[in-house]
Amino acid sequence: MDSEHKHKVLASFNIRSLGMIVVISDVEFGFKKGMVLKSITSKHYWEVRSRILHSSYEKRFDGENEIISIANIRDVDSLKNRTKTIDSYEYIIKPIGHHEKPISGDFLVFTVTVAVRVIYKVTDIYDDYLLLDINNGDTGVLHKKYVADKVQIGDYVRHCEQKYHDLVDEFGNFICRE
The missing domain is CATH 2.40.30 (Elongation Factor Tu (Ef-tu); domain 3)
Structure with missing residues (x-):
């Protein structure tokens, strides 16, 4: 926003x-x-x-x-x-x-980019931030400290109550990488 x-x-x-x-x-x-x-x-x-x-x-x-x-x-x-x-x-x-x-x-x-009740696709990864596609080509950035360490380009993020964003696939299913 x-x-x-x-x-x-x-x-x-x-x-x-x-x-x-x-x-x-x-x-x-x-x-x-x-x-x-x-x-x-x-x-x-x-x-x-x-x-x-x-x-x-x-x-x-x-x-x-x-x-x-x-x-x-x-x-x-x-x-x-x-x-x-x-x-x-x-x-x-x-x-x-x-x-x-x-x-x-x-x-x-x-x-500020907050993924409330929606999921955003990670389109690029910078030093401290993720570039997100938030609305058909419109972008947003999210600090990496709010997302799992194993995030990759093409993953999706979704907000949860603890201000930490869940790593999910395009259907909202959790991704857990070891």
């Missing part, structure tokens, strides 16, 4: 020591570590790793993982004023299943 609230990408870039950075506007409540963002245009996914703070004047959100960046002292006043005008913030993100950064002008939405 994708959220209705869209966050505009103002810029994105790579910094060798930090990784992929995205500057996002219209952030109301912040993004906790592990949240997944999805591009409206490209349908690519990114996992939020942490927020970059440049000064103590920036707005903070509960539960965010933060990294403090050293800012040039001459820029502190501009940072103080900037946060009041456009609510844009910088986040370190990790691509899921690709190496692309978000494109300026694109919109990102918070996304």
Whole structure:
């Protein structure tokens, strides 16, 4: 399920020591570590790793993982004023299943895939995530920690009450691999 609230990408870039950075506007409540963002245009996914703070004047959100960046002292006043005008913030993100950064002008939405009362087919396996076909070619991602270790491409997953997803075949029969 994708959220209705869209966050505009103002810029994105790579910094060798930090990784992929995205500057996002219209952030109301912040993004906790592990949240997944999805591009409206490209349908690519990114996992939020942490927020970059440049000064103590920036707005903070509960539960965010933060990294403090050293800012040039001459820029502190501009940072103080900037946060009041456009609510844009910088986040370190990790691509899921690709190496692309978000494109300026694109919109990102918070996304979550929960297989409630339905089964979803595993179409690809990434480092920490499974790519799922959730609706005739529309995709979703699910962290591997919620599924059996022996999952394979072509398997299906189904939600159960403990937030752990059952590994099943296309008819909903349990799969147990040793």
